[in-house]
Amino acid sequence: MRIFLLTALVMIAFAANSVLTRFAIAGGYIDPAGFAVVRVASGAVMLCLILLLRGGRVQVFNRQRCFGALTLAVYIIGFSLAYLTLDTGLGALILFGVVQIAMFAHGALFGVAPTLRKMIGAAVAFAGLVLVLWPSAAVQVDPLGAVLMIAAGLGWAAYTIIGKGSADPLANTAGNFLICTPMVALLMLVQPVFNTPTGLVVGILCGAVTSGLGYALWYAVLPKLMQSTAAVVQLSVPVIAILAGAAILAEPVGIKVIVATVLVLGGIGLAVSARSAQAGRS
Template identity: 45%
Template sequence: MLREGHLNVSGAFRPICQKKGMRLILTILIVLIAFAANSVLTRAGLVAGGIGPGDFTAIRLVSGAGMLAILVALQGGRPWEGGSLAGTGSLFVYAAAFSTAYIVMDAGLGALVLFGAVQVTMFAGAIMQGERPGLWRWVGSALGLAGLALLGVPGADAPPVWALALMIGSGVAWGLYSLVGARSGPPLRATAANFLWAAPLGLLFAVIMVEDVPQAAGIALAVASGAVTSGLGYALWYRVLPRLEATQAALAQLTVPLIALAGGMVFLGEPATLRFALSAVLILGGVALGLLLGRKKLPDGD
């Protein structure tokens, strides 16, 4: 009787656990769309918005800091408390290199390079922290690396070396930011503090770049990127990171380039080259192998 009763109780709680799992998956999906939107918004601002990478970076960080500070204050917290030096530094490096590389890189291509570098960084960090990825995660990672390497092969549609190097550096910085986020405190407060302390660095970067006065369209795109898809998106990312293994988080982010490519084609008229298509097959195939064949049950959470 006790055994039977135990099974009945477990069955009663199963829908609740499934609902929590679906909520986590939905949150991850929203975050990935926000990441892709950052590529589209940045590229649109630099190409047609009349704004330079220095000003875009500064406005993005300042507006993100403002939005997050308001949210933390409404909860009775202090937005400057939390975060970390590593989180602040990696956030600034990511944002500055990201904007500068997008001067010449299409949205989808830039996202592919970015998150290929993120994958390598987070896999390395996970191993150093004691995580032991299974065989299929290794296979998926290897395919992702092959796709990234394909982009670096010289050719007519290959990005300039300096832009490729900057975007790879941006991906490494974002990978470090994500690894730091998995060990951070309250996600909203930690993200707010990182943005708040990175904002002055963004302003200094804009001064150093010495650019023309930005146009209203570019400012609006930078504010949208900072306040919504960066500030709120990154707070959600810090919220779900503790529930994922680092290798799971790395592989999941490799779906972002496909979303960014679709956005670039729809909103910016960007073409999909054969090089990009082959790279996407390798990287997204790696994601499928690593997450589906190497998956573990998602932890329960709110």
């Protein structure tokens, strides 16, 4: 039950990232490049302060941290730039669809193939996302935006896979954010930059709380989840973000969203329960 609650909290934090990002960038409070830099820099500061108060040390100079920071930078940069041209719902569908496919493929290639029940659960959950997020025929998808969001999904999938071997989640995440900051800052060299006090505050909240602390908690939970399960549960994030957008940003919610929510959560439940069902038969 404890792992379930912690995982749910992480998914809420991930969804909050989407809500905060949409509010800041779509509201014209800050540019995507500036938001990305504020987000990752404030996350690094928050995590390093907590780590120092705990008496620990930031883990920077090792191969795993470099890979973790690189994949985190790919995700943040791709995510930020893709939303310059992509519809929000389509972007979320591409992102988490790619995450699921990449993590399932990695598991199958390295001998941790998902069970049939997990695959069915993932398919049901993904069908719910398609129902609620698939654009109309009139919507044109920008090819560059789609490629950037695919790159973001691959980056986040790789970051998640790397995190399964984390021995010290807080130190590892702090190191990832610290190294990632100058990588993301390069984005400011090629994008127009502007900001407002509201945009900066939202960026700091997104970076320090829902990203920094959220990712550290995710690294702590990951070793206790099967890789295929970690892939499927993340499909709940777009649905949570839609519901939060309705409550916080007054976005409309129709019957299609309700049906899709049932499909996504039902599929996740089926996939997550596969492990316990298998254990009960052994």
